[in-house]
Amino acid sequence: MSELHPILTGTLASLAASLGTAVGAALIYTIRELKPRTEDALLSGAAGIMLAASFYSLLQPGLEYGxxxxxxxxxxxxxVIAGMLLGGGVLWTIHRYTPHEHFHGGREGPDSTKLARLWLFVxxxxxxxxxxxxxxGVGAASGDFATGAALTAGIGLQNVPEGLAVAAALMAAGYGRNQSAGIxxxxxxVEPVGGLLGSSAAWFASALLPGILGFAGGAMLYIISDEIIPETHRKGHEDVATGSLMMGVALMLVFGTLLEPA
Ligand SMILES: [Zn+2]
Structure with missing residues (x-):
């Protein structure tokens, strides 16, 4: 592993993590539909993994490298804090100034069609x-195998429910099974593209690695707080969503601990 270039390692790791989306997409062949309660539970579990990964695999290593x-x-x-705030700020700016839809909330207004809402979710x-x-990409390029592996496994795993949620939403809207899974x-x-960019940034500006890890952590925290938690609590499933989020955090703690050399 160590002879691989950090940019290659980071890109390959993010490509591996994106396989989780492929697994989730393929799961659509095994189910008929996804109930809203199940979807909220699955996406909350994904948020829990992302939450623990932000601290455990990004902010904490960022402090250590710093x-x-x-x-x-x-x-x-x-x-690290400056990077984190910048990451959150950049996502806020994107969110504020691009036409965009929350994960599965409805857009208000009579002109909105169900199909447009679905595509905004996708x-x-x-x-x-x-x-x-x-x-x-940043985590894997940082050179710490345990951090990179835990992050890749965690993000890969939380991609499974996300891929399934997209495929199920498309199928519910009348798209065929193959087409839904394919989309x-x-x-x-998109994930390996981000991975290439993140690991390149970490490689070319290694003195800024703590700030870049903070940036990635801040971007993740923004998505969790601004998108996933509100959307999974909107339909009255907050109990199951909170339990599921905690399970996600627990799972990431297990990954982090088991992959750490004793
Ligand atoms: Zn996610």
């Missing part, structure tokens, strides 16, 4: 795969 490379805790924590999932891929699969391909 202390290592700057030799100063105050500088390290400042750089686009929202696709777009959020970009910072995710970036996070995996869901394509939403995952």
């Amino acid at each position: 202390v290592q490379s700057y030799g100063d805790q105050a500088i390290a924590v400042t750089v 686009i929202a999932i696709t777009l959020h795969n970009f910072p995710e891929g970036m996070a995996v 869901a699969f394509l939403t995952g391909l």
Whole structure:
């Protein structure tokens, strides 16, 4: 592993994580429909994994690299926090200024059609795969195998329910099974693009790695807080959503601990 170039490692890791979307897309062949309650539970579980990954695999390693490379805790924590706020701010700006739909909330207004809403949901999932891929790319390119592996496994796993949710939503709207699975699969391909960009940034500006890890963490936190939690609580499934989010966090803690060399 260590002889691979960090950019290649980061890109391959994000490509591996995007296989989770392919698995989720393929699961559409095994089910008839996804109930809203099940969908909220699945997406909340994905949010829990993303939440733990933000801290465990991005912000915490960012602080550690920062202390290592700057030799100063105050500088390290400042750089990571600045990166995190920038990551959240960039996503807020994108969110604010692009036509965009929340994960599965409805757009208000009489002109909205069900189909347009569905496609905005598909686009929202696709777009959020970009910072995710970036996070995996940066984490895997950082050179710490345990962090990179935990992040790849965690993000790969939370892509499964997301891929399934997209495929199920398309099928419910009348698209064929093959077409639904195919489109869901394509939403995952944004992830290695983000991975290439993230690992390249980490490689070309390694002194900024703590800030880049913070940026990726901030982008993830933004999506969790601004998109997934509100949308999964909207239909009265907050109990199952909260339980599921905690299961996601627990799963990521298990990954992180088991992959850490003893
Ligand atoms: Zn996700």
